[in-house]
Amino acid sequence: MKWFYDALNILGGISFVSVAVIAYFGKLYFERYKRKQDEKIKSLQSRLDLTNAEMKSKLENINHVSKAQFDKEFSIYHEIWSCIFEVADSVSKLRPVLDHFDPNESREERRERRLQAFYDRYNPLVVAIESNRPFYFEQVYKLVCEYRDLCRKEAFEYQHYEDYPNFKDYWESHEENMKLIKEVMQKCSEAIRDRIYSLTIIK
Incomplete structure (x- = not known):
């Protein structure tokens, strides 16, 4: 295992590599989470637009007398x-x-x-x-x-x-x-x- 620790020392030590790995996977998780949230927001917006269109249609059919x-x-x-x-x-x-x-x-x-x-x-x-x-x-x-x-x-x-x-x-x-x-x-x-x-x- 000596070669492994030597490699880590060359790269800057265990702490540096750990931080880099955590940062990398953290970025992947954040991007995946953001993508899911964007999809949910898009779906919600689509439903809101449909509801608004239905309400507008109903309001247009109402005749005030x-x-x-x-x-x-x-x-x-x-x-x-x-x-x-x-x-x-x-x-x-x-x-x-x-x-x-x-x-x-x-x-x-x-x-x-x-x-x-x-x-x-x-x-x-x-x-x-x-x-x-x-x-x-x-x-x-x-x-x-x-x-x-x-x-x-x-x-x-x-x-x-x-x-x-x-x-x-x-x-x-x-x-x-x-x-x-x-x-x-x-x-x-x-x-x-x-x-x-x-x-x-x-x-």
């Missing part, structure tokens, strides 16, 4: 939805799959009676949609117009059932119409709910 405006818009949605519900009931009764009717009533009389019941509920929906148009959300307006048109299409096809060459086409068209009517009715409900929840009253 006066209580008078909120009450007015809410009453419009209540009126329109009531009409939508009434029309949904009447349009489903135009050509039900399981039908019940008076055998003494002619087909023409039955058709006219059902169409009249439909339009008694359909016309108030049209009035509610158009007369209030400037005062409620445009996206809701587009959806309720789509719903209105689908219901009108079902009534028109029922009124002109002679145009169908066979019952298969007649009933397939009815099923497709009712499917779309239900889907758009659901979209109307969601759009109205989202719009109401996005409004914040200014105090």
Whole structure:
């Protein structure tokens, strides 16, 4: 071992080498620790940026309105939805799959009676949609117009059932119409709910 101590003496002694070794490994540890901390900070910053973006998006979707405006818009949605519900009931009764009717009533009389019941509920929906148009959300307006048109299409096809060459086409068209009517009715409900929840009253 004499050669080892001789080498240490040449390099400056055991203390010097020990300090150098400790310093070297200390530097490696510090750099590794710093790298891990930088990664944690970067990850945290990324999460903060994502949270800030989400909060900004939510704030941008908040609409500040006066209580008078909120009450007015809410009453419009209540009126329109009531009409939508009434029309949904009447349009489903135009050509039900399981039908019940008076055998003494002619087909023409039955058709006219059902169409009249439909339009008694359909016309108030049209009035509610158009007369209030400037005062409620445009996206809701587009959806309720789509719903209105689908219901009108079902009534028109029922009124002109002679145009169908066979019952298969007649009933397939009815099923497709009712499917779309239900889907758009659901979209109307969601759009109205989202719009109401996005409004914040200014105090």
